[in-house]
Amino acid sequence: xxxxxxxxxxxxxxxxxxxxxxxxxxxxxxxxxxxxxxxxxxxxxxxxxxxxxxxxxxxxxxxxxxxxxxxxxxxxxxxxxxxxxxxxxxxxxxxxxxxxxxxxxxxxxxxxxxxxxxxxxxxxxxxxxxxxxxxxxxxxxxxxxxxxxxxxxxxxxxxxxxxxxxxxxxxxxxxxxxxxxxxxxxxxxxxxxxxxxxxxxxxxxxxxxxxxxxxxxxxxxxxxxxxxxxxxxxxxxxxxxxxxxxxxxxxxxxxxxxxxxxxxxxxxxxxxxxxxxxxxxxxxxxxxxxxxxxxxxxxxxxxxxxxxxxxxxxxxxxxxxxxxxxxxxxxxxxxxxxxxxxxxxxxxxxxxxxxxxxxxxxxxxxxxxxxxxxxxxxxxxxxxxxxxxxxxxxxxxxxxxxxxxxxxxxx
Amino acid sequence: xxxxxxxxxxxxxxxxxxxxxxxxxxxxxxxxxxxxxxxxxxxxxxxxxxxxxxxxxxxxxxxxxxxxxxxxxxxxxxxxxxxxxxxxxxxxxxxxxxxxxxxxxxxxxxxxxxxxxxxxxxxxxxxxxxxxxxxxxxxxxxxxxxxxxxxxxxxxxxxxxxxxxxxxxxxxxxxxxxxxxxxxxxxxxxxxxxxxxxxxxxxxxxxxxxxxxxxxxxxxxxxxxxxxxxxxxxxxxxxxxxxxxxxxxxxxxxxxxxxxxxxxxxxxxxxxxxxxxxxxxxxxxxxxxxxxxxxxxxxxxxxxxxxxxxxxxxxxxxxxxxxxxxxxxxxxxxxxx
Numbered sequence: 054x055x056x057x058x059x060x061x062x063x064x065x066x067x068x069x070x071x072x073x074x075x076x077x078x079x080x081x082x083x084x085x086x087x088x089x090x091x092x093x094x095x096x097x098x099x100x101x102x103x104x105x106x107x108x109x110x111x112x113x114x115x116x117x118x119x120x121x122x123x124x125x126x127x128x129x130x131x132x133x134x135x136x137x138x139x140x141x142x143x144x145x146x147x148x149x150x151x152x153x154x155x156x157x158x159x160x161x162x163x164x165x166x167x168x169x170x171x172x173x174x175x176x177x178x179x180x181x182x183x184x185x186x187x188x189x190x191x192x193x194x195x196x197x198x199x200x201x202x203x204x205x206x207x208x209x210x211x212x213x214x215x216x217x218x219x220x221x222x223x224x225x226x227x228x229x230x231x232x233x234x235x236x237x238x239x240x241x242x243x244x245x246x247x248x249x250x251x252x253x254x255x256x257x258x259x260x261x262x263x264x265x266x267x268x269x270x271x272x273x274x275x276x277x278x279x280x281x282x283x284x285x286x287x288x289x290x291x292x293x294x295x296x297x298x299x300x301x302x303x304x305x306x307x308x309x310x311x312x313x314x315x316x317x318x319x320x321x322x323x324x325x326x327x328x329x330x331x332x333x334x335x336x337x338x339x340x341x342x343x344x345x346x347x348x349x350x351x352x353x354x355x356x357x358x359x360x361x362x363x364x365x366x367x368x369x370x371x372x373x374x375x376x377x378x379x380x381x382x383x384x385x386x387x388x389x390x391x392x393x394x395x396x397x398x399x400x401x402x403x404x405x406x407x408x409x410x411x412x413x414x415x416x417x418x419x420x421x422x423x424x425x426x427x428x429x430x431x432x433x434x435x436x437x438x439x440x441x442x443x444x445x446x447x448x449x450x451x452x453x454x455x456x457x458x459x460x461x462x463x464x
Numbered sequence: 465x466x467x468x469x470x471x472x473x474x475x476x477x478x479x480x481x482x483x484x485x486x487x488x489x490x491x492x493x494x495x496x497x498x499x500x501x502x503x504x505x506x507x508x509x510x511x512x513x514x515x516x517x518x519x520x521x522x523x524x525x526x527x528x529x530x531x532x533x534x535x536x537x538x539x540x541x542x543x544x545x546x547x548x549x550x551x552x553x554x555x556x557x558x559x560x561x562x563x564x565x566x567x568x569x570x571x572x573x574x575x576x577x578x579x580x581x582x583x584x585x586x587x588x589x590x591x592x593x594x595x596x597x598x599x600x601x602x603x604x605x606x607x608x609x610x611x612x613x614x615x616x617x618x619x620x621x622x623x624x625x626x627x628x629x630x631x632x633x634x635x636x637x638x639x640x641x642x643x644x645x646x647x648x649x650x651x652x653x654x655x656x657x658x659x660x661x662x663x664x665x666x667x668x669x670x671x672x673x674x675x676x677x678x679x680x681x682x683x684x685x686x687x688x689x690x691x692x693x694x695x696x697x698x699x700x701x702x703x704x705x706x707x708x709x710x711x712x713x714x715x716x717x718x719x720x721x722x723x724x725x726x727x728x729x730x731x732x733x734x735x736x737x738x739x740x741x742x743x744x745x746x747x748x749x750x751x752x753x754x755x756x757x758x759x760x761x762x763x764x765x766x767x768x769x770x771x772x773x774x775x776x777x778x779x780x781x782x783x784x785x786x787x788x789x790x791x792x793x794x795x796x797x798x799x800x801x
Contacts, residue, residue: 138602
């Protein structure tokens with residue numbers, strides 16, 4: 054499906070009426086177009102939203118299902134905000150969305166976006182992200198990743214012009230372990246689910262534990278094997294959470310196959326942290342400080358539901374492009390891309406700090422919230438974790454240890 | 465013990481105090497989370513009384529004669545008109561949705577109200593209680609100020625990151641000046657030639673020539689041992705002689721003192737936690753700051769630029785205004801002169 058969301062001034066017919074107006078004289082039509090084309094009105098900046106539809110598990114405990122428009126609604130709000138701002142400086146923006154079905158070739162979907170799409174907000178798994186970034190046709194495209202938390206996309210598999218608005222698993226795990234270190238809850242029992250994503254999450258927790266001086270005292274795996282853990286949780290989780298003395302049980306269950314039922318069902322009376330329990334996330338329902346409540350309200354008005362981390366990333370991606378255009382006073386894609394990719398670009402994001410893209414891996418540096426469904430328990434970077442540039446760079450790989458080379462200038 | 469008893473005691477003490485020394489200066493503070501206003505006695509620097517107001521009170525200001533208090537009750541979607549002596553609500557003014565801050569024009573009756581949630585500035589005549597206009601501005605309008613000659617009003621928009629200029633005679637938005645990320649407060653110099661606007665996330669204060677509407681200076685801040693992104697300018701107060709500007713720096717817990725002629729930062733004054741807004745007494749000897757996280761007000765001696773007292777008020781103190789004695793004009797936060 055291809056949906057046109059933005060207000061388009063002019064549109065594809067633009068060239069014809071202009072010629073007509075000059076050559077044949079001013080018809081009423083021509084006048085109308087001329088009015089729309091007054092010199093102050095620049096060509097709109099075209100932003101595309103491309104998503105891969107992925108199969109999602111049925112909610113276990115009657116949670117709200119992951120909405121089909123997760124990400125897209127955030128991008129739409131970003132467009133609304135950008136146009137509301139842009140009108141004061143005669144800049145405007147358009148957004149169209151394209152969702153690729155489960156078996157569809159993502160590259161074919163990309164080709165339907167039109168000739169040389171310059172800015173693509175991408176909500177798709179890591180393999181899709183790489184397939185697109187490596188297309189010759191995408192040479193001039195800036196991708197803004199809002200759906201893939203995979204750390205490798207910011208490390209060995211990073212690409213120039215591939216920006217990451219969503220925090221990586223490494224950033225999320227760093228935020229969590231900073232919190233644990235601050236609380237001195239540093240003995241972690243790590244319980245992983247069977248999915249590949251769970252293994253990646255668990256690996257991120259291991260790395261963060263090493264980075265901040267916490268310890269994985271035991272590891273176990275749990276596979277619900279399609280079984281219904283709701284009935285058996287009381288007994289079932291005792292064994293996998295039995296182990297040496299620990300302060301927390303960290304769970305890696307990204308799809309939510311069992312983690313929610315683990316809470317209060319551990320062998321020892323220990324909090325559950327990770328993908329369930331106390332969760333590190335870029336955004337969430339209880340976030341309200343730094344005027345976040347305004348963004349939450351605007352989003353709820355538009356989408357009729359709460360804003361989720363991928364929605365926030367979608368909003369932030371379009372907002373960053375809009376803000377770059379306003380700062381550059383231009384919707385010229387060249388100028389916008391140059392500014393967004395430059396280290397001097399800073400943008401607000403309702404997190405109480407200026408946000409910017411890291412020059413070494415394209416990751417948006419940003420605070421990460423530690424949430425349980427009732428409240429923001431803490432916001433990372435946690436006080437005490439210092440960095441010479443900005444404390445935000447204590448989350449995720451820092452410049453010296455980054456494996457990304459794509460952003461470094463040769464020589 | 466019930467909550468009402470100490471409140472009543474405080475109230476009585478306040479009224480008695482008022483009767484005893486009618487000239488004593490009073491400082492009013494809105495407590496965003498408590499839905500109350502605390503009143504500090506300017507001589508004793510103690511809270512003499514507090515009274516309930518609408519939900520989520522933020523900006524507050526006085527009529528010229530000090531006999532009327534206006535409070536933005538954001539979550540009640542109203543500007544409340546209150547008797548400052550008794551705390552009694554006289555009536556509500558139509559304010560548009562979610563009023564956050566406002567400025568009273570020099571005519572003492574036209575209120576310019578920033579409606580944070582729907583990107584408008586509402587203009588209300590406080591006497592006829594009629595809405596004169598609703599003007600489209602950028603997303604999340606916040607700071608409001610009216611020029612001393614009353615001809616120009618400005619509002620800052622936190623997400624659009626601009627200062628919007630409103631022509632008062634026609635009540636239309638005529639221009640917008642982009643400034644740093646998340647502009648909060650705006651204040652005109654006493655001569656009306658310069659507009660100062662703080663950018664919380666940008667970490668800067670822009671000084672804008674009010675005639676050309678161009679930024680002429682961008683002031684930055686630096687405090688040893690504090691990360692640059694914690695220096696977040698919010699409230700601004702300027703002295704009448706044009707010598708100094710005071711800028712609240714949010715979570716750095718500091719107020720910057722700036723030479724208003726050279727734009728050099730002269731000093732940083734340590735105050736309570738997450739300092740929001742500022743208000744100066746008309747004689748410009750004392751400066752009061754609201755500290756949102758520590759729930760108190762720091763009193764600064766302007767001559768020595770030192771904090772002299774911290775006064776516990778309610779939860780999340782937000783706005784602060786010095787009640788003018790009869791006949792004098794006033795200077796306060798969220799309500800530029």
